[in-house]
Each structure stands twice: as structure tokens, then as C-alpha cells.
Amino acid sequence: MKYLSAAAAATLAVAVAAPLHAAPTLPGDLTGPQPRLAATQLPDEANVAQCAFDGDESTAYQSAGPARANDALTLTLTEPAATSQVRVVVGDETGGRLADGLVLELSTDGETYGVSLPIEGAGVTYGLNAPLPLLAVRVRATVDSDQPLIVRELWLTSQPGVPRIAYPFEVTVDAQAEDLAEWGAMARDEMMLWYPYFAELLAGEAIQPPRHVKMVLREMDGVAYAGGGEIHGAAKWFREHPDDVGAMIHEMIHVIQSYPRYDPGWLVEGLDDWARWWIYEPENRRPQARPGGNYTDSYQRTGAFLAWLEAYRAPGLMAKLNNAMRLNTYAPELWVRWAGADLDTLWAQYQASFEK
Ligand SMILES: [Zn+2]
Numbered sequence: 001m002k003y004l005s006a007a008a009a010a011t012l013a014v015a016v017a018a019p020l021h022a023a024p025t026l027p028g029d030l031t032g033p034q035p036r037l038a039a040t041q042l043p044d045e046a047n048v049a050q051c052a053f054d055g056d057e058s059t060a061y062q063s064a065g066p067a068r069a070n071d072a073l074t075l076t077l078t079e080p081a082a083t084s085q086v087r088v089v090v091g092d093e094t095g096g097r098l099a100d101g102l103v104l105e106l107s108t109d110g111e112t113y114g115v116s117l118p119i120e121g122a123g124v125t126y127g128l129n130a131p132l133p134l135l136a137v138r139v140r141a142t143v144d145s146d147q148p149l150i151v152r153e154l155w156l157t158s159q160p161g162v163p164r165i166a167y168p169f170e171v172t173v174d175a176q177a178e179d180l181a182e183w184g185a186m187a188r189d190e191m192m193l194w195y196p197y198f199a200e201l202l203a204g205e206a207i208q209p210p211r212h213v214k215m216v217l218r219e220m221d222g223v224a225y226a227g228g229g230e231i232h233g234a235a236k237w238f239r240e241h242p243d244d245v246g247a248m249i250h251e252m253i254h255v256i257q258s259y260p261r262y263d264p265g266w267l268v269e270g271l272d273d274w275a276r277w278w279i280y281e282p283e284n285r286r287p288q289a290r291p292g293g294n295y296t297d298s299y300q301r302t303g304a305f306l307a308w309l310e311a312y313r314a315p316g317l318m319a320k321l322n323n324a325m326r327l328n329t330y331a332p333e334l335w336v337r338w339a340g341a342d343l344d345t346l347w348a349q350y351q352a353s354f355e356k
Pocket residue numbers: 250254269272
């Protein structure tokens with residue numbers, strides 16, 4: 001059979017396979033005010049801070065322990081939005097389990113809060129006659145309580161609008177190697193910046209990626225691994241390679257994957273390395289695709305093959321494979337259905353593309 005050049009294959013791919021949905025916007029290309037959620041107390045498991053701004057009142061931020069005076073859940077915008085109304089819903093689904101002395105507070109500089117409104121019952125709506133250039137809004141406990149701080153949702157009416165968080169997520173850092181606390185905080189911020197992008201890129205119906213992961217930085221061999229709701233990173237490695245944040249992005253992709261089975265392992269790691277090296281990392285760090293080997297080689301070699309498939313044969317294929325793996329419905333026939341040929345044929349075509 002005659003193999004297609006990459007360019008010809010690209011033309012064909014456009015004709016035969018359009019992606020399921022448009023690729024999400026890269027973090028650096030987002031415009032307008034973006035929401036950042038922060039809480040003074042750790043979340044109670046998956047009830048992370050971002051659940052308070054996901055447009056869904058059935059999910060909530062909930063503090064791990066009882067609310068203490070000055071505990072707060074704060075929504076900060078990356079730039080001001082002219083806001084005419086703020087509404088907050090607190091407590092559990094029935095409006096119960098309310099912490100005492102809650103107030104809703106607004107800020108135009110992100111530091112001082114000029115408006116403070118008592119929250120009575122399960123919520124309050126605050127309307128402004130003249131739009132306020134809002135930069136931050138928080139729900140704060142003014143006294144100690146025996147109930148946790150629960151914020152179901154903050155609603156803003158603003159110009160421009162502030163996008164909701166589609167995939168609430170939080171990385172909490174446990175820097176057992178204390179000298180890496182600052183590095184861990186930086187890596188956490190980078191992971192949280194990229195999580196919504198990859199969650200959307202790999203999204204499928206009826207799949208909710210995990211909302212919480214704990215990053216443990218400790219003395220151990222190797223680089224990093226993910227499992228059981230935790231990511232463990234080797235202190236020695238990240239001390240010596242502080243620029244290897246991509247290794248943590250790789251582990252974060254494993255969190256999104258959360259497959260019931262690690263099978264086939266080469267595809268789990270290949271898909272992950274595709275996301276890490278061909279999307280997250282800048283082009284000058286990307287490994288060069290080389291001929292030879294096999295698709296089962298895993299990691300970067302498989303990642304390069306998947307990047308070629310995604311670019312030239314079947315855009316959107318990685319999202320489909322991710323969902324099949326997550327739903328435990330992966331089967332070798334899927335390559336024929338979604339990429340037009342079986343794996344060995346696709347690999348032979350990929351190898352032939354190096355000859356052009
Ligand atoms: Zn891995």
C-alpha cells in the first residue's frame with residue numbers, strides 16, 4: 001500500500017475526522033477577568049474552594065474543621081469586573097449547618113474590604129446602584145463556630161462576565177521536605193492553572209475528573225508517581241531539577257486519567273507524555289520524534305506517535321481514547337473505528353512519514 005506523506009495525511013484527516021469539540025483556550029491566551037478561589041482552611045476532602053464558583057449549588061466548599069473567627073473563602077479576579085450584584089449561598093443543601101457570624105465582603109483592591117454585609121440564613125443578595133469595579137469578594141466568619149464554613153456558590157452579575165470553573169480542582173501541598181515548600185507552592189499554582197485546560201481537552205460525557213489531590217514532597221528514590229488521590233515527588237530530584245515542573249504536570253494528567261486499570265500501560269503513559277511534552281512544554285524542550293522502536297515503547301516514543309496521529313490522522317483521538325480508558329471500554333478495534341486502521345498499520349504509516 002502507498003503511504004501518505006504527513007501533509008497529504010493532514011488534508012485527509014481534515015476530511016475524515018473533525019474533533020468532537022474545539023480545543024480549549026490555553027491558559028496564557030485567556031482574556032478578561034479570571035476567577036481564583038482561596039480558603040484559609042483546607043477543604044474537607046473533595047469539597048474544594050473552586051466548588052464555590054462552578055455554577056452548581058449542589059457542590060460546595062467546605063472547611064475541614066469548624067470555622068474560626070476570620071476564616072474565609074475568597075474569590076479574587078485577575079482584573080476588575082464592574083459588578084452590579086453579588087449573591088452568596090451558604091450552608092448545606094437544606095440551608096443548615098451554618099457557621100455563626102458570617103459576612104459577605106467586597107473589595108476593589110483585593111486587600112481592603114469596604115463593604116461588609118451580614119449573611120442571615122442560607123444566603124444574601126447584595127445589589128449595587130452603581131457598578132463597583134470588584135476585584136475580590138469573600139465570605140468570612142467573624143466568630144468561632146462549631147460548624148464548618150460551607151459556601152455553596154457565589155454569583156456575580158458583572159460586565160464583563162466572569163467565567164465559571166468547569167472542573168473544580170485543588171492541589172494541597174504536604175512538603176515533608178520543608179525546604180521544598182516554596183517550590184511546591186509554585187508547582188501547585190502551575191498545576192491549577194493547567195488543570196482546566198487538560199480536563200477540557202480530554203473531556204467526555206459523564207466523566208468528572210477528580211477534584212482534589214495531595215502533593216507530597218518527601219525523601220524517596222526516583223522522580224514522582226501518582227496514585228490513591230496523592231502525588232508523591234522525590235525531594236532530591238526537585239532540589240536538583242527545580243525547572244522540571246513538567247514532571248508534576250505528567251502526574252497531574254494521571255489524576256485526570258484516573259483509569260480503573262493500568263492497561264495497556266504504554267497507552268496510559270504515552271497519552272500522558274503526549275499531553276505533557278506536545279502541549280504543556282515549550283517547543284524547544286520537546287523531545288525530537290525519531291524513527292524506529294514500537295508504539296509499545298511507551299512514554300516519549302509513544303507520545304510522539306500519538307502527537308502525529310492527533311495532528312495528521314484523527315484530531316480529537318486522544319479525548320476519545322481517554323474516555324474509553326476511563327470507562328474501561330478500550331479495545332484494539334477502536335483504532336480502526338477512530339483512526340481508520342489498526343495499530344500496526346498506523347505505526348507503519350507513521351514510520352514511513354520520516355522518509356519524506
Ligand atoms: Zn506516568
